Amino acid sequence: QRSVLAELPHEALGYPDPRGLPRLRTALAELLTRRRGVVADPERLLVVSGVAQASALLASALHARGVRTAGVEDPGSPQHDDLYASAGVRTVPLPLDDEGLALGPLHDSGVRAVVTTPAHQFPTGIAYSARRRAALLDWARSVDGIVLEDDYDGDFRYDRAPVGALQGLDPERVAYTGSVSKSLAPGLRLGWLLVPEWLADDVVERKRTTDLGHPALDQALFAHFVERGEYDRQLRLCQRAYRERRDVLVAALEEHFPGSRVSGIAAGLHAIATLPERYGPEKHFLARAADAGIAVRALAEYGHGAGGDEAARRAVRLVLGYAHLTPGRIRAAVESLARAV
Structure with missing residues (x-):
């Protein structure tokens, strides 16, 4: 923190870009591209206070576009129900099979947005198969929908190299989010959100009106940490x-x-x-x-x-x-x- 404060110009502690400091967004884009295989344009990347805020921002933006229901994995993370409900979006539980979300119930549900953890499903621990990942993207295209990818522990695979993020296969149909909660500490409230181009302006505006941007010092500190290879x-x-x-x-x-x-x-x-x-x-x-x-x-x-x-x-x-x-x-x-x- 001393090192970062010493190098920050005075104006850097004004209200930040609601997307995040350009320095951090650039560092995160490189990191996520290299480690998770995402298509990471810094202009479509937001720094957020964890996956919870990312979900709330996405739910609010989708609600404004007429989305009233979103599918969630069953079993899955209990927090998704409350986060989406806070934006007026009802969640629909969708069952899993051995490969990921079961396709029949997904098609029958009528939803156009679905929340997933494809790299390591929470809590069952399965990884979505390549066939199911492709089918999930086909579904999103067929209904003009979106997949919300929570990559909560995608870096931590122990028997082989981690599978790449789903977002890298179709960045216009997948919104991707992650955080430092599993790698540093959840109390830091620091994460990221990559959104499709067609949704970016809506989400950025909601981030601006929610909190006027993430704390600048925290962002500069994490950028320093990433740039030096410490992360x-x-x-x-x-x-x-x-x-x-x-x-x-x-x-x-x-x-x-x-x-x-x-x-x-x-x-x-x-x-x-x-x-x-x-x-x-x-x-x-x-x-x-x-x-x-x-x-x-x-x-x-x-x-x-x-x-x-x-x-x-x-x-x-x-x-x-x-x-x-x-x-x-x-x-x-x-x-x-x-x-x-």
Whole structure:
């Protein structure tokens, strides 16, 4: 911060461009093009206070164009319902299959906007197949619609190189958003939004009237961090740490919950663990964990449906976050959970 303040001219601390400082937008465009394969024009890139604001801005701009419903993944992130509702856009839950959003329900829904996490679906952990990604873009073109891509942890793939962002395949049909919440800290409230050209002016105007632009000092500081290669270094550090923590979690589950299965690709900041039926029913498992002071969440908490078939209701399916815990704490937590249940 001292270094950035020393180099900032006085006028740089006036009201910023609502899109963001040109210096940061240029640095982010290069970074996202190189790391995520997006088509990143700095003129269509906005600096925002996280994915939440990006979603709210998009929802408001789409509502002004007559969009009243948006599809969301089911299961998916619970925050999307409230964010879109705040702009007058109702969300429609759409089921998934093994490749991503199920195409039949998507076509039948009548929506023209859909919110997705194709690189690493939250919370199931699947990656959209190449075939499904192409079909999703075909759908968007056929209904003159838009795909809202939340690339919340696209940099963190541990078994192979990360798949590129969907936006890179059709930047006029995909709005792309991400943030530093998973790589630095969510409390920084710093993210980015890439919008199609036809929607850019509407979103920029909403950003201007919402807050007159993101804090200039925070932007200059992050630009400095990116330009010097520090953010790339931070991403490499996170990837090593998160991979180790995921491996520790999987090994601990195998040791203390024999027969358990971890699903989804080796990526991200959480894993889905399905435990053998002998640990069920799920509501009793969760109650025993809570009594022992151990916080776990069921996969069912992220869905809009009735809970699936009888076999699914008997299973214990947990969403386990590991990125914020040291390997030692992960091992201790799984051991304590096993004792509790």
